[in-house]
Amino acid sequence: MKFTMASFAALAVAGFGSAAFAQDKVEVRVMWYSDGIEGEVMQDLLDRFEKTHPEIDVVLDNVAYQVIQEQLPIQLASGKGPDIARVTNLKEQAEHWLDLRDYVEDPAYWEANFGDRFDWMRPDGSDAIPGFMTQLTLTGGFANKTLFEQAGVEMPGDGATWDDWIAASKEVMESQQLPAAFAIDRSGHRISGPNASYGANYIGDDRMPAPIDDGTMTFASKLVDWTNQGLMLPEVWVSAAGTTYRAAADDFINAQIPFYYSGSWQIANLSTKIGDAFDWVATGSPCGSAGCSGLAGGAALVAIKYTRHPEEVAAVMDYLASEEILREFTERTLFLPAHKGVVEAGGLNFQSDDPNVAPALDKFISASTETLPFADALPAWKWANAYYGALVTRISQVMAGEISLEEARTLMDQDIADQVSAASQ
């Protein structure tokens, strides 16, 4: 009996001791979403960090992208949120990011390797270090090579226009009895590259939103026509109201469409889910009258200014932003690197046995030289999201036959003006 009591006492002491030890650990929460396998890679990297930093417990909260888009902004606006978050809406929420300049080990390293894109994620005129881009992205297309071959249709080559691609995809659709020829993600960001290719410009001389121009209307009109002709998969754009984001990746993965316009972040997703079911290629961005532009962007890992542990957060950020770790992250996730040192060193060994992956990455890298100046300016422009929201909402209504294109043009201008006015109240 005595032995048992002594054992209990020892266990209790050990338990309290470990609890006390656990309480000494600082918890850093990271809100993270994944397009492909990057969540698993990040978890592995963080596990290694914890081994060398036993005083910090990093919790990776894997959430849906919609949570990042819809719930995180509410948390931030009320002064709450995780310690670190992976976000794509960088400029709009810049007021909530922590300036890491006073906390990171070597601000000069950060400036040298990520400085080119700090303006994407900090208020105009600021010199803050809010975080770093985990990857660069570029919008662009993917084609199901196997479907094209089975249909005996030649894939349009470099310099092909949107009309060329849709005409070729239509042939494949008819030959293979597919539900649609192509799809574009339901997102204002996604159609802004094509809009630029037709000469669109959203940014006025005073950096405020310009009225919807003919370039935007040209591509919008094409999208509506293609939808009415049954060429664009209606489930993506027509079957939702408001600004709801919908990707068409699953339809491409399930070989329901021969051509899909999305972006470089889909490469790992397509490779993982398609496997050897069919061959696919990246096509870059089809051309319009003004160019063949995609839209650059990316996701950033940012520190949140409401954190109670800025030093620990900076330690985690320093680790994840180091050249060695970011190189590994890039090679394993098949993302385009955003770290200047990694890019300049070159020789990236992308870890994939899929023969479709390396050519796809090369295609996106070469397509990145074709982006138009307006498209390059958008990521750092404050009102880009106001424009994106209006585009998605109203073009969907035109596709559903609720309003005309001309009415949509007026309504988009009004929506954008309302957003600007609401934001300045």
Next chain:
Amino acid sequence: MAGFGKTLGRAVTWPLTLVARAVDPPLRVWQRWTGTGGMAAVFLAPNLAIFGVFVLIPLVLNFVYSMTGGTGILLDQRSFIGMEQYGRLLECEDYTRRITCREDQFWTAVTNTATFVIFQVTLMVTVSLITALILNRNIRGRGFFRAVFFFPVLLSPVVVGLIWRWILQRQGLLNLITVNLGLEPEVWLNDRFYAFAATVGVSTWAHMGFYTLILLAGLQAIPRDLYEAAEMDATPPMRVFRRITLPLLGPNFAVVLVLALIRGVQIFDEVYVLTGGGPGTSTLYLTQYIYEVGFASILRNPGLAAAASILMGAVLVVLTLLQLWFSRRAEGRRAR
């Protein structure tokens, strides 16, 4: 063993006894001072406190928000703009053309919600009544069918939306059946009519079990001897239904109508998952509009969302009061 049980009982009730002894003297004084009416207030206070914190204060805050502008969430980040948000919602050049309204999507949502409520509440009440009447009869497997009809009520609205989405989507179960029957597949949720019908049908399917239960309870409370007397007089079944069942089911019917109406106006989750408000804006209902404006849009406008929800609440209060007034008047007539 009995001694141990007693000791355990005392140990468990000891804190409660302690609290009761502590509050007993002041309560006695209070009762002497205010009478039994005052005691009712004491016992209602905890519930009222919860109601106040979780319902009344948010309601007042919502009203305050509806008179502020900006994109910030916290009140101190927002500016007072009076009734401007209400003006923006109600401003129209031509009320017969929604597109001329400043917030045309609000008017679309109002029109869609009104149409939805008319169809859904009518269908819901009718189907629930028929089901309750059938389940009230002495049929074989009655318990099983009662459980079957109630089962969808237990499902989360998101699950309901997903199940029906899988059935109705392009490669869904319904198209599998139609294709096997030699028919052309249909993209049901891309057609305005089918999408609207789906929202009415799915929400009725999901909630009718609850209303059936209320009506069933009412049916079972009707004294059997009234039916026996009618049977002895050889009264036709339809007359029995009109003269005995329907009038005595009145109070339950009123409850079902009020609840179905409120739930109909507030419809959101299953429809949001099922159609996302589409195609176009044909199934965009008021709560989704409020959610989109206040939370889901890239540039949020909580003030406008709050104003829309206050207007929606006001309409609900008026409709509920009207319905209660009608049902009380009908009850009064019957009593006379």
